[in-house]
Amino acid sequence: MSCAPFVSSPHDVVRKMLEVAKATKDDVVVDLGCGDGRILATAVKDFGVKAAFGYEIREDLFKTASGEVEKLNLTNKVHVYNRDLFQADLKEATLITLYLTTYANERLKPKLRAEAKPGSRIVSHDFMINGWKPSRKENYNEHTIYVYSIPESYSM
Numbered sequence: 001m002s003c004a005p006f007v008s009s010p011h012d013v014v015r016k017m018l019e020v021a022k023a024t025k026d027d028v029v030v031d032l033g034c035g036d037g038r039i040l041a042t043a044v045k046d047f048g049v050k051a052a053f054g055y056e057i058r059e060d061l062f063k064t065a066s067g068e069v070e071k072l073n074l075t076n077k078v079h080v081y082n083r084d085l086f087q088a089d090l091k092e093a094t095l096i097t098l099y100l101t102t103y104a105n106e107r108l109k110p111k112l113r114a115e116a117k118p119g120s121r122i123v124s125h126d127f128m129i130n131g132w133k134p135s136r137k138e139n140y141n142e143h144t145i146y147v148y149s150i151p152e153s154y155s156m
C-alpha cells in the first residue's frame with residue numbers, strides 16, 4: 001500500500017538532511033520510499049557513506065532509481081529494491097531517511113522501535129514522528145528536518 005505520493009526532496013534539502021544527521025563514511029543509509037534514488041546517490045557520492053539501500057513500491061520509480069545508480073557507477077554501494085518499505089531490512093542501517101507523511105510515520109513506529117538498532121538515527125523531511133522527541137530539528141527554507149536518535153527519542 002502506498003504511504004505517500006512521489007514528491008522528490010529538492011537536492012539542497014537532501015544535502016541538508018544528510019548534514020543535519022551527520023552522515024559519515026561509517027554509515028549505512030536506508031531510504032524508505034526512495035523515489036528516484038537521489039538520497040542514496042548523494043549519501044554515497046557526497047558524504048562517502050559505506051552503503052545505501054532504497055525501497056520503492058512503484059515499479060517505474062524503482063527503474064528510474066536503478067538506472068540512475070548504474071549511470072553514476074554506484075552499483076557497488078547502492079542497492080534499490082522494488083519492495084514495500086514495511087519489508088525493509090533495517091539490521092545494517094545506521095541512518096534511516098524518510099519523506100513520507102505523519103500518518104505513514106505513525107504506522108512505521110512499531111517497525112522502527114523493533115528493528116532500528118541502538119545508536120542509529122532517523123532523519124525525516126517535513127514530517128515528524130508523533131510522540132517521539134527529536135534530537136535535532138532544523139528549519140531550512142520552507143522545509144523542516146527532524147533527526148531522531150535510537151533509542152533516546154522514544155524512551156523518555
Ligand SMILES: C[S@@+](CC[C@H](N)C(=O)[O-])C[C@H]1O[C@@H](n2cnc3c(N)ncnc32)[C@H](O)[C@@H]1O
Pocket residue numbers: 001002003004005006007008009010031032033034035036037038039055056057058061083084085086098099100125
Ligand atoms: C515523498 S516521496 C520521497 C522520495 C525520496 N525519499 C525523496 O526524499 O526524494 C515518497 C516515496 O515513497 C514511495 N512509497 C510510498 N509508499 C511506499 C511503500 N509502502 N513502500 C515503498 N515505497 C513507498 C512513493 O512511491 C514515493 O516515491
